[in-house]
Amino acid sequence: MTVALSCRGLRVSRDRSPVLHGIDLTVPTGAWISLVGPNGSGKTTLLHALAGLIPSAGHVEIGGLSPRRAGRRKIARTVAMMPQRPIVPEGVTARELIRLGRTPHIPRFGTESPRDDEVVEHVIDRLGLRDLASRTATTLSGGELQRVVLGRSLAQEPRVLLLDEPTSALDIGHQQQVLDLVDSMRRETGLTVVAAMHDLTSAAHYGERLVLLDRGRLIADGTPGEVLTVERVARVYGARVEVLGRRDGPAVLPLREPGAGT
Amino acid sequence: MTRPSPRPALVLGGATLLFLAALLAGTLVGPAGLTPRGVLLDLLDQLPVVAVDSGLTPRQQVILWEIRIPRVVLGGIVGAMLALAGATYQGVFRNPLADPYLLGVSSGAGLGATLAIVAGGAMGSGLVPPAAFAGGMIAVMATYALGQSVGGGRAEVVIILAGVAVAAFASAIQTFFMQRHDETLRQVYSWMLGRLTTSGWSEVWTVLPYVVVSVGVIALFRRTLDVMAVGDLEASTLGVAPARVRLVLISAATLGTAAVVSVSGLIGFVGIVIPHAVRLVIGPGHRLLLPLSLLVGATFLILADIVARTAMSPAELPIGVVTAAIGAPFFLFVLRRSRGHI
Numbered sequence: 001m002t003v004a005l006s007c008r009g010l011r012v013s014r015d016r017s018p019v020l021h022g023i024d025l026t027v028p029t030g031a032w033i034s035l036v037g038p039n040g041s042g043k044t045t046l047l048h049a050l051a052g053l054i055p056s057a058g059h060v061e062i063g064g065l066s067p068r069r070a071g072r073r074k075i076a077r078t079v080a081m082m083p084q085r086p087i088v089p090e091g092v093t094a095r096e097l098i099r100l101g102r103t104p105h106i107p108r109f110g111t112e113s114p115r116d117d118e119v120v121e122h123v124i125d126r127l128g129l130r131d132l133a134s135r136t137a138t139t140l141s142g143g144e145l146q147r148v149v150l151g152r153s154l155a156q157e158p159r160v161l162l163l164d165e166p167t168s169a170l171d172i173g174h175q176q177q178v179l180d181l182v183d184s185m186r187r188e189t190g191l192t193v194v195a196a197m198h199d200l201t202s203a204a205h206y207g208e209r210l211v212l213l214d215r216g217r218l219i220a221d222g223t224p225g226e227v228l229t230v231e232r233v234a235r236v237y238g239a240r241v242e243v244l245g246r247r248d249g250p251a252v253l254p255l256r257e258p259g260a261g262t
Numbered sequence: 263m264t265r266p267s268p269r270p271a272l273v274l275g276g277a278t279l280l281f282l283a284a285l286l287a288g289t290l291v292g293p294a295g296l297t298p299r300g301v302l303l304d305l306l307d308q309l310p311v312v313a314v315d316s317g318l319t320p321r322q323q324v325i326l327w328e329i330r331i332p333r334v335v336l337g338g339i340v341g342a343m344l345a346l347a348g349a350t351y352q353g354v355f356r357n358p359l360a361d362p363y364l365l366g367v368s369s370g371a372g373l374g375a376t377l378a379i380v381a382g383g384a385m386g387s388g389l390v391p392p393a394a395f396a397g398g399m400i401a402v403m404a405t406y407a408l409g410q411s412v413g414g415g416r417a418e419v420v421i422i423l424a425g426v427a428v429a430a431f432a433s434a435i436q437t438f439f440m441q442r443h444d445e446t447l448r449q450v451y452s453w454m455l456g457r458l459t460t461s462g463w464s465e466v467w468t469v470l471p472y473v474v475v476s477v478g479v480i481a482l483f484r485r486t487l488d489v490m491a492v493g494d495l496e497a498s499t500l501g502v503a504p505a506r507v508r509l510v511l512i513s514a515a516t517l518g519t520a521a522v523v524s525v526s527g528l529i530g531f532v533g534i535v536i537p538h539a540v541r542l543v544i545g546p547g548h549r550l551l552l553p554l555s556l557l558v559g560a561t562f563l564i565l566a567d568i569v570a571r572t573a574m575s576p577a578e579l580p581i582g583v584v585t586a587a588i589g590a591p592f593f594l595f596v597l598r599r600s601r602g603h604i
Contacts, residue, residue, distance in 0.1 A: 053498050076501030083499070089356075089491035091546040096488070103489050104501030109482040111549065156500070 004029040004160050004192035005050065009058035012042075012049050019045050020216045022058065027194060029159075032186060034207030035196040036227075038237050041213040043196035044084060047162045050194070051081050063159045076104035080158035084165045084196075086149040088137045094148045095133040098123060101155030123151045127181065142169030147178060154185065163195035167202070175199075179206050200252040204228055212236065224249050270550050273543070277557040281338075284564040288334035289326075291568050293575050296322055296330075332463045337567040337581075338560035339466065340458070340522040341532055343473050345559025347515040348533025349540075349551055350480050353487040354508045359422050361533035362398075362519045366428035368528050370401020371520040373432040376450050380443045391468060394524035397432070398516045404428050406512070456529035456582025458567050465525040476518025480552065483511055487548040529582045531589025532559055539592070 005027040012020040020042050027033050035043045049056040052067025052075055060067055063078035080101070088097075101123075102116040112120075124133050127147050132140060137148060146169050153161060161182070167175040183206055186193050197203040203210060204224035212220040212227050214236045220227045228250045233241050240255040289305070290298045296318065304316035304326060318326065344362065351360040362368045374397020378390045405428045409421035440450050460466070486507055489497050494504040519533075536559045537551065544550050563581070566588065570581040 048495075051499060053495060072498060072503050073501040076499060079499075081499040083496055087491075087493040087496060089546060091541070092488075092491065096547065097492075100489055100492065100500055103485075106485065109485075111485055152500075 002029045003027070003061075004031070005062045005194065007050065007058060007060045010046070010049055010060060011057045012045050012054060014045075018216060020049065020056070023213075023218050025211065025218065025221070027192060029192055030186065030190045031209065032183065032193040032195065032207050033209050033211055034203035034224075035194060035211050035213065036198075036200060036203050037213035040215075042216040043213055044164055045216075046213065047081060047164050047194065047196055051075070051079050051162055053081075073104045073108075076156060078158060079160045079162065080153035080156040081162040082150055082153045082164060082166055084168065086145065088140075088145065090138060092137050093134050094129060094137050094140065094144075094151075095120065095124065097137050097148055098129075098133075098151040098155050101152040104156060119157065120155055123155045126154070126185075127151045143171065143174045146170060147174075150178060150182070158191070160192045160194070163193065163197075165196055165198055168198060175202060182206075200228060200233070201250075204249040204252070228252060273550065274553060274557075277554055277561070281557045281561045284561040285334060285338065288337065288564045288568055289331055292330055292571055296326060301326060328462045329460070332466055333458055333460045333567070334564055336460055336466050336469075336525070337458050337563045339469060339473055340526045340529065341536075341563025341566075342556045342560040343469075343476065343518045343522045344529065344532040345536035345555040345562070346477060346480060346552060347519045349537035349548070349555040350487070350511055350515040351533070352537055353490055353548060354511045355421055356491060356493065357421065358538065359534070360425075362515075362523070363429070363528075363530055363533065364422050365425040366401035366405045366432060367398040367516055367519050368523055368530075369429035369432035369436070370404075371395070371398035371523040372454060372528060373397045373401075373436045374520070375453065375524050376436045376439055376446070379446050379450060380439050391472065391521050391524040395472070395517055395520035398520035398523070399513065401428050401432055402512055402516050452580070453527040454582075455580035456527040456585070457578075457580050458526055458570075459578075469521045469525055472521035473518050476514045476521075477556070479514035480511065480518075483507065484548045484552050487511075487552075488546075491546065527580075527582065529563070529585055531585050531593065532563060535589045535593050536562060 003026055006025065008024050010020060010023040010025075011018060023046060035046065037043055045054070048054045050060060050062055050067070052060070052062075052070075056068070062075075065075055065078060067075055067079070099112065099116070099120050102112060102119065106112060106116060124130055127150065129147060129151055132144055132148065137145065140148065146166065150166065163182070166182070167178055170178060179202060182193060185191050195203075195207070197207075207224065209222065210220070210224045210227040211218060212232070219236065220232065225245070228243055230241060230243050233239055233243070233252065240258050242253045242255055244251045244253060290301055300316050300318045300322070303314050304318050304323065306312050307314050307316055348361045351362070351365060352358055355365075371394040374393040374395070375390050377397070378393035381389075405421060405425040408424035408428070412420045412424070436450075440447050486502055489500055489502050490504060490507060492500070497504045537555045540551055540554045540558055544554060563585070566584045567581055570579040570584045573579055573584075
């Protein structure tokens with residue numbers, strides 16, 4: 001087993017108050033890890049720290065690089081991150097937005113080569129974006145935009161893909177489409193995926209491992225079945241749920257009234 | 263909605279033709295009683311192997327080659343630099359309002375130039391451009407630092423407010439020094455209104471090195487500027503170091519702006535109007551936006567200077583008055599057309 005990503009004692013502070021208190025995590029190459037936890041538990045902060053986007057303390061290694069020491073270009077060739085709320089510049093087409101993903105592969109002061117265009121067109125076909133490609137990105141629906149931004153991340157040809165709530169703007173059908181697509185890329189290319197996810201059921205379906213954060217601490221790390229227990233979800237989220245053991249993984253069902261599911 | 267994708271070669275070719283036409287018009291039009299035919303023949307005479315008699319007297323030839331043509335060339339350089347700097351500031355600050363004026367660069371450069379004049383340097387002397395550059399650079403850094411320190415979610419608005427404050431502060435100090443040294447008042451005041459009066463080619467040679475460096479550096483970052491449009495966090499994930507890029511580009515744009523401002527004075531609206539007009543036609547990609555802003559800015563200022571020279575002939579209007587008189591209504595028109603999509 002090779003390791004795609006590891007951190008030990010990873011700490012992050014914001015305005016001198018700690019946000020992450022010593023996270024230990026090891027992710028093998030080609031795995032899908034789902035990062036779950038309530039709002040403000042530190043999921044996004046952890047992804048940003050892993051990508052070296054914010055200052056942090058402790059040991060981090062990702063794709064064989066130390067994100068604090070390696071140059072941004074070098075990191076961007078190995079690690080892509082899909083942001084939760086992407087910024088869409090005015091007047092830019094979907095294709096132009098995807099082409100930005102080639103930035104770390106293009107010489108610092110150069111422009112796209114035919115090979116870069118090839119990768120971009122391949123991603124466009126792969127994500128079924130052919131019809132959207134020449135539309136201005138500001139006119140896309142939330143779901144279309146999310147696929148375009150995923151396309152930009154894939155155009156980076158990363159070995160590690162960090163997803164920050166990749167399906168928060170999508171309806172249930174598009175959620176499955178996008179997650180299936182990432183999963184098939186992972187199977188084909190050995191991509192490693194770390195995805196912060198809100199929906200516990202999809203987190204359990206796609207992640208072979210679940211990592212649960214609460215108030216900046218890692219409080220559970222294991223198979224979905226191990227992590228998602230009724231008691232733990234009640235304690236961490238303050239939620240009433242029933243956990244159904246299904247063939248494709250546990251499904252977390254919210255309940256209207258306490259004990260209604262039993 | 264899909265965006266019309268103009269052919270780059272076509273648009274650039276058209277803009278180049280317009281620019282050449284403006285150059286020619288600027289050379290042909292003017293008081294001094296030079297006939298267009300004589301000027302054209304004299305231009306032809308400069309070509310290798312062509313030898314024609316233009317019929318211009320030696321005095322008229324001096325007017326043409328030492329007064330009129332340098333002025334047209336200087337106008338082109340100033341307009342190109344201001345428009346390019348505007349496009350660059352708008353790109354790195356991700357703010358459509360960013361221009362040398364609103365960020366305080368011009369006022370800072372004005373203060374620097376005033377201090378240099380007060381300290382004994384004459385207009386157009388070697389002392390003024392570096393002083394203007396230092397003033398402009400300090401002002402834009404102050405604006406940037408103030409904007410950053412306030413922070414918050416509306417950083418683009420804050421930076422403009424900070425720029426307005428810095429500009430007002432620099433203007434206040436400048437006014438103070440002008441009052442104290444009223445022998446420089448006239449010189450500084452005419453400079454503030456913006457003017458393209460030249461003494462031969464010296465102004466052109468003074469600003470050219472700074473402008474060449476500035477344009478060269480900005481051109482290197484044409485693709486990086488497109489990446490900056492997605493914000494600092496996403497630009498970082500795409501392999502760009504936004505803070506470093508911003509520092510380099512602000513320095514380069516300020517270097518060029520301060521140099522041209524030091525000889526031309528405060529010529530407003532070019533830096534903001536030209537890039538917006540160009541963006542409306544060709545979209546936001548900097549690979550086309552930058553060269554087109556350069557060409558259109560040069561064309562615009564050469565034409566504005568023709569108006570300045572001829573509208574109230576033999577008196578001259580300050581060119582800053584002309585650019586503002588054309589620029590302000592045009593800007594409002596652009597603003598209305600864009601319907602909030604700036």
